[in-house]
Amino acid sequence: MKTEFENIPLVKTEKRFEIEFNGHYAFIDYHETSHQISLIHTEAEPELAGTGAAAAVVEKTLHYIEESGKKLLPFCPYVFAFIKKHPEWKRIVDEKFNAYDKL
Template sequence: MSFLVEENPAKHRFEILVDDAFAGFTAYIPRGEVLVFTHTEVRPEFQDMGVGAALVRASLDQVRERGGRLVPQCSFVRAFIERHPEYAELVVEPA
């Protein structure tokens, strides 16, 4: 099973493909260099396969690579960061 995560700036979200099939997304609201992550959704046929975690991990890695920061308003993203404190430095308090 292969994962590909790409940002779709037109839709303000990161999308994941699993073996070339659209499997889900994590949406954000851009606030300058800060992205407010608002919702994560994985299609039912891809749930319980680690797709959501792969999506969030790759999204956060991309935010880190470009020097961005984020607000984890989405409960899934917030829980992921709590379980993976190496991403905590990306978090800023909401304005």
């Protein structure tokens, strides 16, 4: 994660994990059960394009999921690609996830 995002807090709302950077948002829509968190869609406002904000919100969210003790279901293509690029995060993916073997 780029250093400018390190001290920005991750905010969990009813439907999203989000960060705010220079008045703009990067977020991930999610669904949560007692044992799993499904990440559905990642988006950053156009003003944040190319800044690394989307990767930062993903990394912060993965840390949150790990600390919560829950398992991840990475339905979002961006999150899935992030985990393929950073395979150390496969440790929090639920082994029952259909594409687990493709990570």
